[in-house]
Amino acid sequence: xxxxxxxxxxxxxxxxxxxxxxxxxxxxxxxxxxxxxxxxxxxxxxxxxxxxxxxxxxxxxxxxxxxxxxxxxxxxxxxxxxxxxxxxxxxxxxxxxxxxxxxxxxxxxxxxxxxxxxxxxxxxxxxxxxxxxxxxxxxxxxxxxxxxxxxxxxxxxxxxxxxxxxxxxxxxxxxxxxxxxxxxxxxxxxxxxxxxxxxxxx
Numbered sequence: 517x518x519x520x521x522x523x524x525x526x527x528x529x530x531x532x533x534x535x536x537x538x539x540x541x542x543x544x545x546x547x548x549x550x551x552x553x554x555x556x557x558x559x560x561x562x563x564x565x566x567x568x569x570x571x572x573x574x575x576x577x578x579x580x581x582x583x584x585x586x587x588x589x590x591x592x593x594x595x596x597x598x599x600x601x602x603x604x605x606x607x608x609x610x611x612x613x614x615x616x617x618x619x620x621x622x623x624x625x626x627x628x629x630x631x632x633x634x635x636x637x638x639x640x641x642x643x644x645x646x647x648x649x650x651x652x653x654x655x656x657x658x659x660x661x662x663x664x665x666x667x668x669x670x671x672x673x674x675x676x677x678x679x680x681x682x683x684x685x686x687x688x689x690x691x692x693x694x695x696x697x698x699x700x701x702x703x704x705x706x707x708x709x710x711x712x713x714x715x716x717x718x
Contacts, residue, residue: 540569548595550586553631556670571634572604578631587631616688624682635714641706655690658683663702672696
């Protein structure tokens, strides 16, 4: 598989990890913007392309084709069909409606996933720091420092943008900034007990 396979391996906890049990096949109804996994590049899958959904968590879908793996963003799920939108969008998680505090922020971040790993970024141990401060327009500002499972993973900006969007969807959040950092270096021991069970590592 060459360099592409090596990069893909850099994005996952290890060969023992379980993949999502969800799997279904669709034929794209229209041209669909996608993100190439693990490179992070933008691409288009043409209408009529047959895809297999390997993971649908956090509102997005990971699909496999003979050309490789791709992420379909929530806004483009309609390319999979109306039934797929209803099914996969339901897995986006609920937006908190209670008081805006750190627990609400952590819960929102649990709705974010690496497109190759069926464990949220909180339980993967990717969130290093989270701060809630006063914003400039009367709301609250959220600042997050997160990492990736490996520096060679090109999906970092995509995951960070997803985290930012989910935080800014919370009532009372004026803005959110998500920075990717590399210190300390992530290792599998940072995965929570719940995450390890999901991945079959225990």
